[in-house]
Amino acid sequence: MEIDQDVARQMFEEGGTLLITGMPVGTEFGIDMNSWNVGEKFKGVKMIPPGLHFVYFSAVNRQGDVAPRTGFFHVFKQRELLVRTYDPVNEDLNPDDTNPDQVERIRANLKDLDKNLGAYPLDSWRKWVSFTQHISEQQLLQMLPLSGKIYSAPQLVAAKPTDMETSATSPEPGKQTRDLPEMEVKPGTEFGFVKIPKKPYKDGASPAEMTKYSMDSSYIVGQLLGQVKNPVDLVGELQFSFVCFLVGQVWEGWEHWRKLVEALCRAEETLLANPDLYNKVLSTLHFQIHEVPEDLFVDIVESNNFLASVLSTLFANIHDSAGNLPTNLVAKARKFKNHIQTKYKWDLSIEMEDDAPVVVQTD
Structure with missing residues (x-):
C-alpha cells in the first residue's frame, strides 16, 4: 500500500521518533506488528503515530540463533523523541541519560539522521489500533511489570530458603549436595493482571x-x-x-x-x-x-x-x-x-x- 506523500510529510513533522544507538547488526528489532533485522546504518524509527506502541528486540548470534524477545510499551506523544541505548553486556535497551538540551539538539538535526531512520509502516497502523484501542495509559501502568520490561522467557532467580528449610536440607559435614536450587519469578517482572477467583461461586453459596x-x-x-x-x-x-x-x-x-x-x-x-x-x-x-x-x-x-x-x-x-x-x-x-x-x-x-x-x- 503506497503512502500518500502529504500524510507521510505530516507524520514526519508530527509523528514520534525512536532513536536507538549501539544496536548490533543482525539484531531482530520490531515495533507493533512489524519486525526487521538491523542493518549497519540503523538508528531507529521515525513517523511513529501518537499513541501506544510496543518496541521489542532479540539478540542474534553469529550462528543465527535468536535469543528470547525483550520489549517495552510506550505511549508516544506528538513529535516525541525517545532515545534508547543498547547495552551489549545485558543485551538490553536502556533509557539514554541524554539531558533535555541534548534531546532538543538531536531533534534539530533529525533531518540529518533521516537516512538512518526506518519509516513506521503506516499501512499497518489500523491493524495495531484494532488490537490495542481499549488499553488506557492509566491501566497500562497497572498491568505492566514494575521493571517496565516484557520478557518472553521467564526471569527466574534462586528462591531464598527459610531457616527451617536450610537446617533440614543442609548436607552433613564433609558431604556435598547436588540438589538444584528452587527457582522463583524475579521480583519486578510479574504482570499486574486482575486476579481470577479460584472458585466460580462465593463463599457460603447455597x-x-x-x-x-x-x-x-x-x-x-x-x-x-x-x-x-x-x-x-x-x-x-x-x-x-x-x-x-x-x-x-x-x-x-x-x-x-x-x-x-x-x-x-x-x-x-x-x-x-x-x-x-x-x-x-x-x-x-x-x-x-x-x-x-x-x-x-x-x-x-x-x-x-x-x-x-x-x-x-x-x-x-x-x-x-x-x-x-x-x-x-x-x-x-x-x-x-x-x-x-x-x-x-x-x-x-x-x-x-x-x-x-x-x-x-x-x-
Whole structure:
C-alpha cells in the first residue's frame, strides 16, 4: 500500500521518533506488528503515530540463533523523541541519560539522521489500533511489570530458603549436595493482571448457587469487574494479554487471555446486565482471531478446542436472550459466528430443540 506523500510529510513533522544507538547488526528489532533485522546504518524509527506502541528486540548470534524477545510499551506523544541505548553486556535497551538540551539538539538535526531512520509502516497502523484501542495509559501502568520490561522467557532467580528449610536440607559435614536450587519469578517482572477467583461461586453459596455459577461464570466476571475502574478496562486487559502473547511471545499472556475469554463467554447474567461490554468483547475477539496467522491460532486452540466450546456458549446465550439484547449486538454475534465457521470450518450452529449447542470440528 503506497503512502500518500502529504500524510507521510505530516507524520514526519508530527509523528514520534525512536532513536536507538549501539544496536548490533543482525539484531531482530520490531515495533507493533512489524519486525526487521538491523542493518549497519540503523538508528531507529521515525513517523511513529501518537499513541501506544510496543518496541521489542532479540539478540542474534553469529550462528543465527535468536535469543528470547525483550520489549517495552510506550505511549508516544506528538513529535516525541525517545532515545534508547543498547547495552551489549545485558543485551538490553536502556533509557539514554541524554539531558533535555541534548534531546532538543538531536531533534534539530533529525533531518540529518533521516537516512538512518526506518519509516513506521503506516499501512499497518489500523491493524495495531484494532488490537490495542481499549488499553488506557492509566491501566497500562497497572498491568505492566514494575521493571517496565516484557520478557518472553521467564526471569527466574534462586528462591531464598527459610531457616527451617536450610537446617533440614543442609548436607552433613564433609558431604556435598547436588540438589538444584528452587527457582522463583524475579521480583519486578510479574504482570499486574486482575486476579481470577479460584472458585466460580462465593463463599457460603447455597447448593443452587453452586450449581448455577459452575455453569454461568457471572460471579467470576463480577469479581473481575470489581478490580477495574471501568468495564471497558476488562476489554483492555483482554487486548493487552493477547498482544503480550502474540507480539511479545509471552506464554503467560496467552494463559491469562484464555481464562478471560472463557469467563466472559460463559457469563450469561453479565451479558444481559452489560450488553455494551459484550459489544466491545465481540469486536475485540473478531480482530484478534481474524488477524492472527491461521496456522498459529489453529495449533494453539485445536488441542482441546477450548475456543470453539466457549464461543458456542456465548453465541447460544446471545441467541437465547436475543429479545432482551440490543439488535446490533445480536447481529454482530451472528456475523462473527459466520466468519469463524468459514475461516476455521468449525460447526457452531445451534439447534433450537437441543438443550445445549453441539460443537463439531470438521476437517
